[in-house]
Amino acid sequence: MAAFETIAVRTQLERTQFQEHSTPIYLTSSYVFEDSEDMRASFAEEKERNIYSRYSNPNTSEFIDKVVQMEGAEDGFAFATGMAAVFSTLAALLESGDHVVSSRSVFGSTHGLFTKYFPKWNISHDYFDVNAPEDIESLIKPETKILFAESPTNPGVDILDLELLGNVARKHDLILIIDNCFATPYLQNPIKFGADLVIHSATKLMDGQGRVLGGITVGNHELIREIYLFSRNTGPALSPFNAWVLSKSLETLSIRLEKHCENALKVAEFLESLPQAETVKYPFLKSHPQYEVAKKQMRLGGNIVAFQIKGGLEAGRKFIDRLQMCSRSANLGDTRTIVTHPASTTHSKLSEVELEAVGISESLVRISVGLEHVEDIIDDLKKALQE
Numbered sequence: 269m270a271a272f273e274t275i276a277v278r279t280q281l282e283r284t285q286f287q288e289h290s291t292p293i294y295l296t297s298s299y300v301f302e303d304s305e306d307m308r309a310s311f312a313e314e315k316e317r318n319i320y321s322r323y324s325n326p327n328t329s330e331f332i333d334k335v336v337q338m339e340g341a342e343d344g345f346a347f348a349t350g351m352a353a354v355f356s357t358l359a360a361l362l363e364s365g366d367h368v369v370s371s372r373s374v375f376g377s378t379h380g381l382f383t384k385y386f387p388k389w390n391i392s393h394d395y396f397d398v399n400a401p402e403d404i405e406s407l408i409k410p411e412t413k414i415l416f417a418e419s420p421t422n423p424g425v426d427i428l429d430l431e432l433l434g435n436v437a438r439k440h441d442l443i444l445i446i447d448n449c450f451a452t453p454y455l456q457n458p459i460k461f462g463a464d465l466v467i468h469s470a471t472k473l474m475d476g477q478g479r480v481l482g483g484i485t486v487g488n489h490e491l492i493r494e495i496y497l498f499s500r501n502t503g504p505a506l507s508p509f510n511a512w513v514l515s516k517s518l519e520t521l522s523i524r525l526e527k528h529c530e531n532a533l534k535v536a537e538f539l540e541s542l543p544q545a546e547t548v549k550y551p552f553l554k555s556h557p558q559y560e561v562a563k564k565q566m567r568l569g570g571n572i573v574a575f576q577i578k579g580g581l582e583a584g585r586k587f588i589d590r591l592q593m594c595s596r597s598a599n600l601g602d603t604r605t606i607v608t609h610p611a612s613t614t615h616s617k618l619s620e621v622e623l624e625a626v627g628i629s630e631s632l633v634r635i636s637v638g639l640e641h642v643e644d645i646i647d648d649l650k651k652a653l654q655e
C-alpha cells in the first residue's frame with residue numbers, strides 16, 4: 269500500500285474528458301440513466317454508481333476513499349458534521365433496549381445524545397472514568413452493544429489505551445467505536461488496536477483552516493452498510509462542495525500536523541516552566557499521566573494543550589481577555605491558535621459535579637495550537653499571563 273502522504277495527494281477521481289489535473293466539484297443532486305433497465309438495476313444495487321447525492325456523490329466518494337485508506341478501514345460514509353457522524357453511527361446500530369458503555373470524557377454534544385436523546389428511545393448508557401478503564405468490564409451487561417471512547421479526550425487531553433479497549437470489546441463481543449478527531453488518521457489509527465469503527469469531525473484538523481463542517485465514519489464493511497442504509501433514509505450526507513474542500517485539505521494533513529505538533533510541544537514545555545501554571549497536560553510531555561500509552565499509540569502528541577492557571581476562574585478569564593493575537597473561539601484544529609475556557613463556554617451546561625467528573629476544572633484553559641510562528645504564540649501567551 270502507498271504511504272500516507274502519497275494516499276493523501278494521489279487518491280483522486282477518474283479524470284473527465286477535459287483532462288483536468290485537479291478534481292472538479294460535482295455540484296449535482298442527481299444522475300441520469302441510459303434506459304429504464306439501467307435505472308432499475310442501479311436502484312436494485314446490481315451496479316455501483318451514483319443515483320442521488322443524498323446516497324453518494326463523486327466528491328464525497330473521493331474524500332471517503334482517502335480516509336478509508338488512511339485509517340486502514342474497509343469502507344466509510346461521510347456526513348454534514350461530526351455530530352451527524354456520531355449520531356447516525358450510533359442510531360443506525362442501536363435498538364430499543366440496547367446499552368452503551370462510554371468514556372465519561374466525551375464531546376459535549378455526544379454527552380447530550382447519551383443523556384438527553386437516546387433515553388427517549390430506551391437506549392441506556394454507563395460511563396467509565398478515563399483514569400479507571402479497568403472498571404469497564406464491571407459495567408458491561410447482556411444488553412451492552414457498543415463501547416465508545418475518544419482519545420485524546422476533549423478538552424482534558426486524557427489518553428485511553430486503545431489496545432486495552434480493543435481487547436475488552438473482543439472479549440465481550442462489543443462494537444468498539446473511537447472518536448479519533450483530536451488525533452486525525454495521521455497520528456493514530458484505532459483500527460490497528462481493534463476498533464470496529466472510527467469517527468472524525470472533519471471540521472477540525474482535517475479541514476484545518478476553520479472553513480467547512482464535515483464528518484466521517486470508517487471501518488468494518490457490514491457495519492458501514494447499516495450506517496449507509498440509515499443515512500440514505502435520514503439524510504445527513506456531506507455536501508459535495510465541503511467534500512471537495514476536505515479532500516483538498518487532506519493533501520496537506522501530514523505536513524500541517526507535523527508543524528502543529530512541533531508548535532504544541534513547545535507551547536506545552538513553555539507553560540510547564542511557568543510558576544502561574546498549576547498543571548499542564550499534553551500527551552507527549554513526560555509529566556502526562558498516560559505518556560507511555562500516548563507514545564505507544566500516537567505518532568506525535570497532537571495540537572491541543574490543556575492547562576490550569578493558578579487563581580481559578582477569575583485568573584482564567586483574565587488571561588483569555590488579555591490575549592492580543594490568539595483567537596477567542598470555540599473551534600479547534602485551525603491554522604490560527606485558539607484559546608477556550610470550557611467551564612464558561614462549551615461545557616457551561618454541566619454542573620460542577622459533572623465538570624469534575626469529566627476532568628474539567630473551572631480554571632482549565634484549552635489551547636488549540638496553530639501554525640503561526642511558535643515564538644509569536646508563546647509571546648502572546650506570556651504577555652497575557654503577566655501581572
Ligand SMILES: *Cc1c(COP(=O)(O)O)cnc(C)c1O
Nearest residue numbers: 349350351375422449469471482
Ligand atoms: C467537534 C467535535 C465533534 C463534533 O463535530 P462537529 O463537526 O462540530 O459536529 C465530535 N467529537 C469531537 C471530539 C469533537 O471535537
